Amino acid sequence: MSLTFTLDPALTPDLRDGVLDLWTDVSNAGGSVGFVPPVTREDIRPELVKHMVAMAEGRTRLLVGWDGSGRVAATAFLTLNTHRLMTHWLWLYTVMVHPRHQGRGYGRDLMAAAADAARGLDGIEAIRLTCRGGLGLERFYESCGYKEVGRVPGAIRVAPGDDRDDVFMLLPLT
Numbered sequence: 001m002s003l004t005f006t007l008d009p010a011l012t013p014d015l016r017d018g019v020l021d022l023w024t025d026v027s028n029a030g031g032s033v034g035f036v037p038p039v040t041r042e043d044i045r046p047e048l049v050k051h052m053v054a055m056a057e058g059r060t061r062l063l064v065g066w067d068g069s070g071r072v073a074a075t076a077f078l079t080l081n082t083h084r085l086m087t088h089w090l091w092l093y094t095v096m097v098h099p100r101h102q103g104r105g106y107g108r109d110l111m112a113a114a115a116d117a118a119r120g121l122d123g124i125e126a127i128r129l130t131c132r133g134g135l136g137l138e139r140f141y142e143s144c145g146y147k148e149v150g151r152v153p154g155a156i157r158v159a160p161g162d163d164r165d166d167v168f169m170l171l172p173l174t
Contacts (some may be wrong), residue, residue, distance in 0.1 A: 132164030
């Protein structure tokens with residue numbers, strides 16, 4: 001079974017709740033998506049609302065991977081640059097695959113779908129993302145074609161005494 005990807009699906013209450021559940025489950029499984037476990041849906045809801053506002057304003061696009069039963073299994077947010085000198089690349093945020101689907105290659109499928117979606121956007125030549133160091137995420141993104149282009153040591157404080165690097169990755173699309 002593979003995932004079916006949709007760019008810019010209709011933002012229904014079911015989709016909103018599916019993304020919220022996914023984000024909560026990924027966070028509580030230790031995923032590097034902006035939170036440290038334990039978290040609740042209510043902890044994550046304000047961050048999702050920020051993404052939804054950006055979507056409504058046309059600054060962010062949502063890519064959803066659906067599993068065979070029609071549930072949200074993966075997401076990524078593609079955020080356009082508003083600075084006139086940087087509109088040729090976009091940011092990829094909140095890349096998530098549900099823990100029950102991990103280890104099946106769906107992360108690579110999600111990254112390929114995100115690159116395909118970005119290639120379909122007028123004038124986009126590259127994707128940038130950041131990831132939390134210390135988890136091996138750089139190796140995963142490198143296996144998807146990204147290159148490390150910068151690193152800020154200790155920029156992410158996961159907990160007192162547990163600082164991680166903020167790693168910048170780039171995927172040229174041309």
